[in-house]
Amino acid sequence: MSNTNTLPIPRSWPICWFFILLPFACTQSQQTANDTVPTFPSTFDFGANMGNYPPNFTDKALAALAHGTVELPESGVGVSSIRPGLFDYFLDHWGYDIRLEHFRFYDSIGLRNTLVISGFPAERNRDTTFYCAEARSQMFRDMYSDIWDNGEYGTPVNDKNPYALYIWKAANTYKGLIKIWEVWNEPDLDTGNGYLLPGQPGNWWENAPQPCETAIKAPVFFYIRALRITYEVVKSVDPTAFVAVGGLGWPSYLDAICRYSDNPLDGAVDSKQYPNKGGAYFDCMSFHTYPHLNNSLRKWRNELNDFQYFRHSDAATEGVWSHKNALRDVLEKYGYDDTRYPRKIWICSEFNIPRKPFGDFIGSEAAQVNFLVKTLVTAQKEGMSQMHLYSLSDEKSEDKADSEFCYMGLFKNLENKTIATPNAIAYALKTTSLLLKDATYDSVRTMAMLAKDPARGFAFKHKNGAYTYVLWAKTTLDRDETSNATYSFPKSFGLEKVSLKAWDFSLTNKSSDVDAQQILLTGTPVFLR
Numbered sequence: 001m002s003n004t005n006t007l008p009i010p011r012s013w014p015i016c017w018f019f020i021l022l023p024f025a026c027t028q029s030q031q032t033a034n035d036t037v038p039t040f041p042s043t044f045d046f047g048a049n050m051g052n053y054p055p056n057f058t059d060k061a062l063a064a065l066a067h068g069t070v071e072l073p074e075s076g077v078g079v080s081s082i083r084p085g086l087f088d089y090f091l092d093h094w095g096y097d098i099r100l101e102h103f104r105f106y107d108s109i110g111l112r113n114t115l116v117i118s119g120f121p122a123e124r125n126r127d128t129t130f131y132c133a134e135a136r137s138q139m140f141r142d143m144y145s146d147i148w149d150n151g152e153y154g155t156p157v158n159d160k161n162p163y164a165l166y167i168w169k170a171a172n173t174y175k176g177l178i179k180i181w182e183v184w185n186e187p188d189l190d191t192g193n194g195y196l197l198p199g200q201p202g203n204w205w206e207n208a209p210q211p212c213e214t215a216i217k218a219p220v221f222f223y224i225r226a227l228r229i230t231y232e233v234v235k236s237v238d239p240t241a242f243v244a245v246g247g248l249g250w251p252s253y254l255d256a257i258c259r260y261s262d263n264p265l266d267g268a269v270d271s272k273q274y275p276n277k278g279g280a281y282f283d284c285m286s287f288h289t290y291p292h293l294n295n296s297l298r299k300w301r302n303e304l305n306d307f308q309y310f311r312h313s314d315a316a317t318e319g320v321w322s323h324k325n326a327l328r329d330v331l332e333k334y335g336y337d338d339t340r341y342p343r344k345i346w347i348c349s350e351f352n353i354p355r356k357p358f359g360d361f362i363g364s365e366a367a368q369v370n371f372l373v374k375t376l377v378t379a380q381k382e383g384m385s386q387m388h389l390y391s392l393s394d395e396k397s398e399d400k401a402d403s404e405f406c407y408m409g410l411f412k413n414l415e416n417k418t419i420a421t422p423n424a425i426a427y428a429l430k431t432t433s434l435l436l437k438d439a440t441y442d443s444v445r446t447m448a449m450l451a452k453d454p455a456r457g458f459a460f461k462h463k464n465g466a467y468t469y470v471l472w473a474k475t476t477l478d479r480d481e482t483s484n485a486t487y488s489f490p491k492s493f494g495l496e497k498v499s500l501k502a503w504d505f506s507l508t509n510k511s512s513d514v515d516a517q518q519i520l521l522t523g524t525p526v527f528l529r
Contacts (some may be wrong), residue, residue: 032231032280035341038240041179041386042224043440045081045113045374046433049350050393054414059084065411065420067111075382077410078433078506081183082106083349083385083388085117086174088140088166090124096173103177113179113386114346115286115349117246118167118230120184125162131219132212139447140166143225143266144264144382147232157233164229171237180386182188182349183230184246187223187253189215192251204252206268208260220253225262227281244284247349249294251326258334279334287327289351291371292361292404311362312475313523314369314456316353320375324348347386351375355423359422366481366524369428370472373525375504376469377458380441389429393420435468435527436460442467448490455485455519455521469498472525481482482522489516499526 048066050059068076086099100243106114120138121127127137140163153159157168171181182432188194193213196203202210208252209220216223231243246401248254259280260267269277289296296319299305324346335341357363372389394401394409401407410426439460445467451457455476459467473485495516503524505511519528 026497031235031446032276032284033344034276035342037283038111038242040345041240042112042381043438044384044436046078046429046437047081047115047347047386048079048351048429049083049388049391051393051409052395052414054393054417055415056418057193057414057420058160059099060105062193063102063106063109063111065394068369069107069109070497071112072343077422078430078437079410080111080433080437081113081115082111082389083117085113085120086170086178087117088123088125088162091118091170092125094168100173100177101458103174104132107177108284112274113442114177114179115182115244115386115388116178117182117185119226121162121166124437127218129218131217131477132210134212135217136212137218138216139222139226141487143222143229144194147229154365161229163226164233167230168237169288171234171241175238175290178241179283180227180242180286180347181230181234182215182244182246182284183226183282186249186288187214187216187246188248188250190250190253194486196252204250204256206431209253212251217359221260221262221263221264221267224257224260224278224281225264226265227257227278228276229357230281242284242345243282244286244347244349245282247286247288248327249288251330252328254330255333274316277334279331279341280361283342283344285327285331285345286347286349287324289320289323289348290327290353290486291316291323292353293321293374294323296320297323297362309360309478310476312477312481313367313374313481314320314475315372316346316367317364317374317378320348320351321378324382324384328416346384347383347388348384349386349388350390350392351387352405352408354404356398356401356404356407357423358401358407362479363404363407363515364481365424366477367479368425369503370475370481370524371433372425372428373470374456374472376429377436377525380436380460381443381446381458391423404452424504426502427507429502431501431527434506435529436470436500438463439468441505448492450490451487455487456481457487466529469528470525471519471521471528473521473523475523481523483521485520487521489519501529 041250066079121140123315127139129137131352145161146158149158149165198205246291259276261269284453297311298309302307337451354363355365355368394413397413398408412421438461442459449457457471473483475483497513500514501511
C-alpha cells in the first residue's frame with residue numbers, strides 16, 4: 001500500500017485554488033474556542049473503547065458486537081458511539097484511506113459522533129530531541145514550523161510541518177465520519193508529580209510540568225502546540241467537529257494547559273505568534289477516571305494508621321463526578337463558564353471498575369454492574385455528552401489476568417475465539433441504553449420525585465412525553481452492594497402502577513407491574529416506566 005510520499009490526493013479532499021496575487025483559498029478560521037463552541041448534535045452517547053483488536057475479529061465485527069448491524073439492530077450491546085485510534089504511524093504506513101471503509105461501516109450501522117485518538121508519529125515524523133536525558137520526545141518533529149503556507153506543495157497547510165499535514169489529510173479523508181478529535185491519549189500520564197498541591201516543590205499548579213514527568217516526554221507547551229494545530233486544521237475542514245484534550249487525568253495539567261500558550265520558550269502569550277493560552281484550542285473536555293485508582297474509594301485515617309475503604313458502587317460513581325468537578329473548577333477558574341468564554345463540551349473517554357478483586361481494589365460483578373448503571377444515569381445529570389466504557393473486551397483471558405484491566409470488558413477476551421461471550425456488564429449497558437436512548441434528563445421532574453436518602457431517583461423524559469425513572473437504594477458499606485429503601489411516587493404524578501425492569505432486562509425481556517407506592521429498592525438500580 002502507498003505511504004504519504006506517494007499517496008494521491010483522494011477525491012474527498014477539497015480542491016482549493018490559488019492565484020499569484022491571492023493567498024490560498026482554504027484558510028483557517030480566526031475564531032477559537034474562546035469565541036464559540038458548537039452544539040453537541042445528539043442526546044447522550046453510550047460509548048465504548050474498541051480496546052485490543054484480536055486478529056480473528058475485524059474492526060467491523062467489533063463494531064457490530066458493540067452496536068448491532070442494519071440486518072440485526074438488536075444484536076449489539078447498546079453502544080451508540082466508539083473510540084478507535086487513527087494514528088500517524090498507522091496511516092503513514094498503510095495510506096490515509098486504509099480505514100475509510102470501516103468508518104463508513106460504523107456510520108452505516110448507526111454508530112454516531114465517533115471519537116478518534118490522534119497523534120503518535122511515524123518514526124520518520126517523530127522529534128529526535130531528548131528534552132530530558134532518559135527519554136526521547138514522543139511528539140512530532142518541526143511542530144513549530146508554520147502551520148499554513150500559500151499552497152506551494154498542493155495543500156493549504158505547510159507540508160514541512162508533519163503534524164499539520166497528518167491532521168489535514170486525516171480530517172479531509174474522514175470528514176463527516178469523525179465528530180471528536182482527541183489529541184493524544186493521556187499526555188499527562190506522570191511519574192508522580194501530578195498530584196502535588198500548590199506550594200509543594202515541583203507542583204504543576206505553579207510550575208510547568210517537566211518533560212520527563214509526562215508520557216509525551218516533551219514540554220507542556222508542545223502539547224498546547226498540538227492542540228492549536230489540530231484546532232486550526234480540523235476547524236478549517238469541518239467547523240462542526242470538536243477538538244478534545246487527550247483524556248486527561250490531572251487537574252494540575254489542565255491548569256498548565258489553560259495558563260500557558262504554545263510559546264516554546266516559556267508559554268508566555270505573544271500577540272503575534274502565540275496569541276492565546278491553551279484553553280482557546282479545544283472545545284471538548286475529555287477525561288479518564290478509574291475510581292479504584294484515583295483514591296475515591298479510600299481515605300487515610302491517622303487514628304487507624306491506615307486507609308478507611310468504601311469499595312462500593314455509589315462511592316465509585318461519586319468518585320467519577322468528584323474528579324470531573326475538580327477539572328471543571330480549573331476551567332471555570334480560567335473563564336470557561338459561559339460568561340467570559342463558552343463552556344466546553346464534556347466527555348469521559350475511559351471509565352470502569354473491575355468485576356473481580358485485584359489486590360486491594362474493588363471487584364465484584366454486582367459492583368461493576370451497579371457502578372455502570374449509576375454512572376451512566378448520573379452522567380446525564382452532570383451534563384456529559386458521552387461516556388466511553390473501557391473496554392469492549394477483557395484485555396486477557398482470566399487464567400492470564402495480571403491486572404484489574406483484564407476484568408473490564410463488555411465481552412470476555414476474544415483472542416482465539418470465534419464467538420463473543422458477554423459479561424454481565426454488557427447486559428447492564430444494553431438495558432440502560434435501550435430504556436434511556438434518546439431520552440433526556442429532566443431535572444425538574446427529578447426534584448419533584450422527592451427521593452430521600454437512602455433512595456436515589458432520576459427522571460428521564462422521552463420525545464413522546466413519557467417518563468422513565470431510575471431508582472436504587474444508596475450503598476454505604478465497604479465491599480458490600482446490599483442496601484434497602486422504600487420509595488413512593490408523589491400523588492401528584494397520578495401513578496397507580498408502574499412497569500419495573502431490572503438491569504438485565506435486555507437479556508430476560510421480563511418486566512413486572514408494581515404499585516407506585518412503597519416500592520422496595522436495593523443497591524441495584526431498576527427502571528420504572
